Amino acid sequence: xxxxxxxxxxxxxxxxxxxxxxxxxxxxxxxxxxxxxxxxxxxxxxxxxxxxxxxxxxxxxxxxxxxxxxxxxxxxxxxxxxxxxxxxxxxxxxxxxxxxxxxxxxxxxxxxxxxxxxxxxxxxxxxxxxxxxxxxxxxxxxxxxxxxxxxxxxx
Numbered sequence: 001x002x003x004x005x006x007x008x009x010x011x012x013x014x015x016x017x018x019x020x021x022x023x024x025x026x027x028x029x030x031x032x033x034x035x036x037x038x039x040x041x042x043x044x045x046x047x048x049x050x051x052x053x054x055x056x057x058x059x060x061x062x063x064x065x066x067x068x069x070x071x072x073x074x075x076x077x078x079x080x081x082x083x084x085x086x087x088x089x090x091x092x093x094x095x096x097x098x099x100x101x102x103x104x105x106x107x108x109x110x111x112x113x114x115x116x117x118x119x120x121x122x123x124x125x126x127x128x129x130x131x132x133x134x135x136x137x138x139x140x141x142x143x144x145x146x147x148x149x150x151x152x153x154x155x
Contacts, residue, residue: 024122031118036111043115045074046083046100046108054097056089065143083107 029040048063049055061071075098078084083104086096100108123132
């Protein structure tokens with residue numbers, strides 16, 4: 001590694017991040033299904049749509065770092081449940097714009113309160129507000145450089 005930390009292996013860090021993500025996802029998914037009938041796999045794209053406003057499948061895919069095909073299937077399921085709708089994109093006839101329905105916005109708001117409360121329970125004992133902000137910044141930096149490192153390796 002040319003910059004940063006000197007270490008024998010970063011795999012333990014990767015492993016801890018992966019396990020934490022899995023534990024958080026599974027815990028939130030179970031809670032959201034139980035309390036709102038809404039799995040995390042629908043909550044996440046709905047939260048992106050809410051944040052972006054009317055957007056394309058590509059926009060959601062990029063925000064979630066998942067494939068466009070997978071995102072399109074997720075949006076189909078969310079639309080079937082009545083939580084979002086597609087409308088023609090006036091700027092590009094090849095794509096649609098996705099928006100949350102009133103019902104989708106309502107369930108998202110309720111689910112968001114559940115998620116926030118659960119994350120508070122899980123994170124507050126270990127993180128101060130300042131530590132949480134520092135961790136967010138560090139994770140943003142890691143996500144920013146990761147694709148560049150992969151591209152550099154490929155060239």
